[in-house]
Amino acid sequence: MRIAGGLALAILTVGFGTPAEAREPRSPDAALAELLDAARSAGCTSPGADRLIRVLCAGRLRVGVREYYPLFATRDGDVRKGYEVDVARDVAAKLGVSIDFTRVNAASRIPLLAEDRIDLVIATMGHNTQRDGQARFIRPHYYRSETILVGPKALAIADWPNIAGRTVCVTIGNGSNADLVAHDARLLLFDEAGVLPDRLKDGTCSLAAQDDSFFAEAFTHPDFAARFGQKFGFAQVPWGMAVERSGSDKLARALDLISQIFHRDGVFLAAARRHQIATGFLEEQQKVWRSPACNTDSGNTDADCVLPALDTELEPTRFAGIVKAFEDWFSEITGIELSLPMLTTVPAWSLLLDGIGNTLVLIGGALLATLLFALGIGAALSSTAGPLRWLAKGVVVLLQSSPIVLTLVVASAIAHALFPFSATVALGTAIAALGLANGSNAGQAIGEAMLTLRQEGANAHHGQTLFARAVGRSATQIVAFLINAAKGTPIASFIGAPELLSALTDITSFSSGRATTYTLLLIFYTLVVMVVVAVCRRLQAAIESGRAAS
Amino acid sequence: MIALVEHLWSDFMPLLLAGMVVNFEIAGVAIGLGLAFGLVLAYAHLRGGLLGNAAASAITLMRAAPTFVVMFFLLNALPRNMSISGAMTVALSLLPYSAAFVADSGVDALRHLRSGSALAALQFLPNVMRAFFVLVMSSSAGAAIGVGEGITAILHEAELLPALGDRLVLFAIGVASFGIPLQLGFALLRLIQRRLGLLLG
Known part of the structure; x- marks a missing residue:
């Protein structure tokens, strides 16, 4: 009772x-x-x-x-x-x-x-x-934590506009990675947060983003606190x-x-x-x-007093169910766990489509730029005007002496001094840098071909100028550098160009399936390069048959 | 400007040179592995048959694999119990290029050897040297995964220089630092090739 x-x-x-x-x-x-x-x-x-x-x-x-x-x-x-x-x-x-x-x-x-x-x-x-x-x-x-961006005190970063194009070290699966991606940061992924303070100290990372509760302990160490500081916080999560x-x-x-x-x-x-x-x-x-x-x-x-839960649900794609069924079927018959995160949520699918589109634009642009710079530099190197020829030689030596990553970084620094950061600027800069780096080598080949033609006392004939004959003679080299330009396009992600590698890195930063994702990426790029090789070989054959006919 | 150059010379150059040592180490490992794999592929390719076809297909695939993507593949797709250092990841990512290059050059060299032209086969050596210098430059891709090589040192310094002019000075020093050994290497290469050419008659 x-x-x-x-x-x-x-x-x-x-x-x-x-x-x-x-x-x-x-x-x-x-x-x-x-x-x-x-x-x-x-x-x-x-x-x-x-x-x-x-x-x-x-x-x-x-x-x-x-x-x-x-x-x-x-x-x-x-x-x-x-x-x-x-x-x-x-x-x-x-x-x-x-x-x-x-x-x-x-x-x-x-x-x-x-x-x-x-x-x-x-x-x-x-x-x-x-x-x-x-x-x-x-x-x-x-309690409430937030993701904080930590970096050297000397680094002038105060808010989101300073983040675009910079590399930020993050841990895989952190929900706040999507915020960094949305503000055009490049992500360097780590499995464990525990390594981030050490990676900051040894210079591997110049910026790292992680929960403030995680960095609280690091900041209790005087040497760490003396060198590094919190830049700003975002993505608050109530505990x-x-x-x-x-x-x-x-x-x-x-x-x-x-x-x-x-x-x-x-x-x-x-x-x-x-x-x-x-x-x-x-x-x-x-x-x-x-x-x-x-x-x-x-x-x-009372909704006016308490905080809402953080909304982390990602909208699924229309075909997410089919993808899940395929993943299960594949795992069942092969024993290999397949995960296709790029197909199951709307943000990831959107990033994937944009990445593929940008990659194709980048490859097309890099090929065209390589060809144009090759012809331009080749013409300058073939010129009878001494100053122009020497200027072109200087450009070629300079570009050959610079690792492609450095060429991209220099081009990016100049572009950002002229224009605010955007995906279009990053793509355009990458196209120009890849075109210059490969076009200078191909242009040098044209210049050398011209030299040999002149030594042979060759002249224009059958409507072909001497320069056109030099281009034909250096077709193998031009094709080799066109292929090289296509192979080099993924490196554009280094300066924030939103191509497929960059897009998939972003996707895997807030989802699972890294192994599958990067395997598919490797297959995609290898196939694309093989297609470019096949097309370029046909182009080479056409140039050479034209040369033989003349 | 003078203060900047003095600072770069005294504080930055030691870091850059230490970083460049890593570039040469990565290239050394990549060319070493490339020689081991490439020569086996070249030999298999020349033997023909099923093995030869498989070798030819492997060489074609390796030629087409972009180094930068291979690097991210190795970094992310390998099982966690196979974790390798960043520098080794870069060296392995350069392996498809170096092995394919060595295989192509090796096929030529072996053909020359079989036809009795040992001196023509010796062209293989300058070709390998050329590949080594290309690998030194390509190893700068390691900057994207935080390997402490030369370009990483340049980029860290650049982040502390807000003015574009100062950055361009820094980049010029970087280009010169990579360019001088490269151009000296190519000059040596041309000399070797000229000597070989004279020997070949």
Whole structure:
């Protein structure tokens, strides 16, 4: 009877009481006290009892925390410390129970909740729409991280416009990579965030983007803090404690209220200050939860008070289902796991189509530019005017002496001094640089052919000028450098040209399937170059047959 | 301008030269591996038959594979337990080019050897040397994956120079640093070829 009475009171208090609009708002403290009283008076043996009742009956709260996330949750022997550890202890104290910690990581934190091995997870977990289906997140959120861009202090970078065309080191699968891609940054991908501070220190990366909570530890080292600084932050993600979705309604409600109270009373803020993590978000939240509008028992469900989950769902393509079925079928018959992320979501599909289109423009442009520069430089080298010939020779030696990457970088620096960065400018610059580098070599071949023709005392005949005969004589070299230009086009991604390599790197930065993606890329480019080789060989044969006929 | 040149000379040049050593190391590994694979392919190609056809197809594919894409393929598609250093990734990405080049030159050299023209076959050596210099220049692609070679040193320095004029001075030093050994190498190559030409009569 006592059990039934307690449960009835709890149900009335929590879910089915007087409609919110019909009753006076209460303080979260009063609502929490009522909820806990009701749960304490409920029976401990009732099957299917809410987790709150089980926690109170057991007198202990099982909390999943990380064991190596500096400043947030670390373990040294039996000593655990960090912001999240303190939050867990404060929560347990508020519930009046002891605490049992369980080690979790990014992969195990939600499954352990589902398996009922822990009651609560507090483990650097970003609250996004995908995870909403896997766990019940506690609101208000207990922390918010953002992705920060870190680089040498001497590097003048203040906002997005300074990022275009620059290389940023990131980790694969980080949702904020899409923001960097959208602002024309080039990405250098790493598997683990742990290597980023070292890659900054050894100069491999001049910029790195990662969670501010990750870099917080690096900035506690004086040598790192002296050399590097935060440029700006973006892609804020609220962090949530979470409980299992089923059978935890009252526990979740209690934690919602506790979280609300902790913000208002500065409990979260004090813990954050103790561990020297960023407190900007918590200071903002304290103001919110101290306001009369939010400091009520319904504040944690008020959209004006709580933050929404980060929307990370990518729109699927119309044919995503077919692609998935094909991936499964292929894996089943070959045993090889196939992943085609570029075909399954609209943003990736769009990047792929743009990448293919830009690649074809780039190859066509590079071939045309190589031919034009070859003819121009060849004509200058064949000129009887000494200064023009020497100028052309100087250009050829200069271009031959510069690695193609450096030629692209120089061209890019000049182009960006003249025009603001854009995909079109990057493509145009790459076409010009590839054309110049290969055209200068082909032009040199034309010049040398002209020289031999003159030494042989050859003249124009059958309507063919001497220059045309020199072009015909150097056809093999011209074709070789045209092929070289086509093969060199992927390097345009180095200066931010949005061709296929660049597009697929962007796609794999926020999805899976790197092995498949880069294998397909290699096949694509090899086939394209083979087609260019076949076309160029035909062109060469046509030039040579024309030369033979004359 | 004088201050800039002094700074570049004292602080930047040691970094650039150290980076260029990496370029030469990468090219050395790539040409070494290219010789090993390329000569086997050349021999198989000349033997003909099924093996010869397979070798010819492999050479065609390797000629067509863009170095930059091969580099990203190796970096991303290899199983994680096969992780290799950045410099080795670049060297391996240059392998298709160097092996195909050595195979093509090797086929010519072996044909000359079979026809009894040992001196003509010796043209193989300057050809390999030419490929080595091309590989030194191509190894700069490593800058895209963070390998600490010469171009990486130039790019890091360039990021700290806001004025275009200063950057162009830096780039000119970079071009000269790569260009001088390259042009000296090609001059040596021409000398060797001239000597071989005289020997060949």
